[in-house]
Amino acid sequence: MPYARATWLVTTAALCLAFLTMPAQSRDTAGVMLGAIFHRDKLVSAEWTAVVEEYEVSGPLRIEFNGIAFQGAEGGHNMNVMLINGCPQFENNAMSKAGSSQGLSLYFTSLSRELNEGVELIADPDRRPCFRRLFEDVDGMGMVGMNIYNTAPLRTATPGMPVAITWHVNRGRKVMDPAGSFAKELDGSWSSLRGTYREWFFDVTLNGDYHQVARYLLPESVAEFLSASPVSFHQEYFGAATGTLGAGKGRIRYHTIRVQDSEGNSWKPRCWRVVTVIDDEWATKDKRFGWSVAGNSLVSRCGHEEDIAECTRTRGQVLVMESPNNTGKGVPLTEWREHSFGGEVSFLRNQEGAESTELGIASTTGGDAAWITTTAIEPGAVYRLTATLRLEGIETPSGKGVILYSPNIPFESAPLKGSHVGTPVEVVFCSGINDTCTIYCQLGGWGQVRGKAWFSGIAMELLARMAD
CATH class of the missing domain: 2.60.120 (Jelly Rolls)
Known part of the structure; x- marks a missing residue:
């Protein structure tokens, strides 16, 4: 980057x-x-x-x-x-x-x-x-x-x-x-x-x-x-x-x-x-x-x-800095797919409408898994990714916890664990030369985690082009 x-x-x-x-x-x-x-x-x-x-x-x-x-x-x-x-x-x-x-x-x-x-x-x-x-x-x-x-x-x-x-x-x-x-x-x-x-x-x-x-x-x-x-x-x-x-x-x-x-x-x-x-x-x-x-x-x-x-x-x-080119344009995040990196996990989903999807991952014995999507972005721009995380008894015997993560940008939010009613998480990142961004809503992270995590209100916004 x-x-x-x-x-x-x-x-x-x-x-x-x-x-x-x-x-x-x-x-x-x-x-x-x-x-x-x-x-x-x-x-x-x-x-x-x-x-x-x-x-x-x-x-x-x-x-x-x-x-x-x-x-x-x-x-x-x-x-x-x-x-x-x-x-x-x-x-x-x-x-x-x-x-x-x-x-x-x-x-x-x-x-x-x-x-x-x-x-x-x-x-x-x-x-x-x-x-x-x-x-x-x-x-x-x-x-x-x-x-x-x-x-x-x-x-x-x-x-x-x-x-x-x-x-x-x-x-x-x-x-x-x-x-x-x-x-x-x-x-x-x-x-x-x-x-x-x-x-x-x-x-x-x-x-x-x-x-x-x-x-x-x-x-x-x-x-x-x-x-x-x-x-x-x-x-x-x-x-x-x-x-x-x-x-x-x-x-x-x-x-x-x-x-x-x-x-x-x-x-x-x-x-x-x-x-x-x-x-x-x-x-x-x-x-x-x-x-x-x-x-x-x-x-x-x-x-x-x-x-x-x-x-x-x-x-x-x-x-x-504000610019005439700063659009505040939202980036669609759809077509979420399940992926398990190891352990025993369950993928959960609550959906009351196209814009109110809540994604969940649970493991009672320990697991490492993520909901994943890839979306198009502009090179040379700054984006903000936001979500609200609800955690139930997250324990981290070897993994990081619950994170928002991208392997290709890259970025990673601060890991969360324990129990949370609803914690807002925000990541501001720079696209650099990339024209796509892959996003993980992850339970685990380089190791296994026990508990249940829900990800809701997941949204991405274009903040600004790096230069105009």
Whole structure:
């Protein structure tokens, strides 16, 4: 199933603390990462917009990672463009920061111990917001970061006067042995680039004002194209251990996420999955963070009491942005057939009409069996399967219990056992390249189970196409 894996470069607190002077807080972070459920080859551009409706800059350190991933014949590479609540001060081409001030800032970074890479600043370093190039030994790790920051803070974001930021990433030419001052060694001397490189241009539009920011030179072997699922979003907020996320309230709405391939085809990824959750013990003290969906936007939130109930922090959960192509269309589930995998079982069926079938399986000595159906689905789409399960004395000497399962997608609901009057079960899954889905309403599962299970109200719904 082609969905995005985690694609951001450096998310350790130590690295991010490099731009601010503050005590080490390496066990104090909370955050959730989203990856697109999307897969297209030979992508050459990406853009997305963040509307910053609220972003407290005076509280604890906070970072909004916008990950961008590349791929080539010999592997891949990751970069980050970020929102941070600190505005570093330094001269253009410096090796370290002279200090920092409060403010909303953008931060572009590429960092690798193995790759020889470079960056050219295109923006005027003296034109606000004063983008400048910084080569620094990030957190003393012996790696020089290819970094760009704005050194004049963006204006304060409020719900009544948000800050709108659109990032543009575009592929340029292939370049052999690029000549110029693009990289530095740890001692501050300029280093040369040798080999085959690919230009990648990073630009931003700030409240309608367009800025050409930088040209990154990345080895062609790992950055010929953007990766097949190139964009990810990840929050990291400090203050979870002390319950102070409320001091850094934020609300950022991401929308109009678009990618394009080398033939000019473009898509807007609509379906996103929670792939990582910073869920350490200290984070349990403050759950005011996470992601939600508002219409056609993904919303990164922090610091509000309502964030506890309204945001997701569940690994694996799928978020679907609204789209004109989202139909909510039901998928017919008919022609159920019986199948026993072993043991002694009885198949039961109550039917009061075509749409009210209740399927049952029972075993007194132990069995593994399922009601099975196969239905047509759309490739590249997200579906929701629902059912109500009624259990009578389910015991699991060797099997899993009672599950909804698909062998070809694949998916599996959390196993149930014991007795339940009526438990709703929901599975959201991605079709990937599949055009059919086989569904098991199963008693057992890789072993035998005793008891009786009823499956009723079994329904499948198309939630969204992955992209439009």
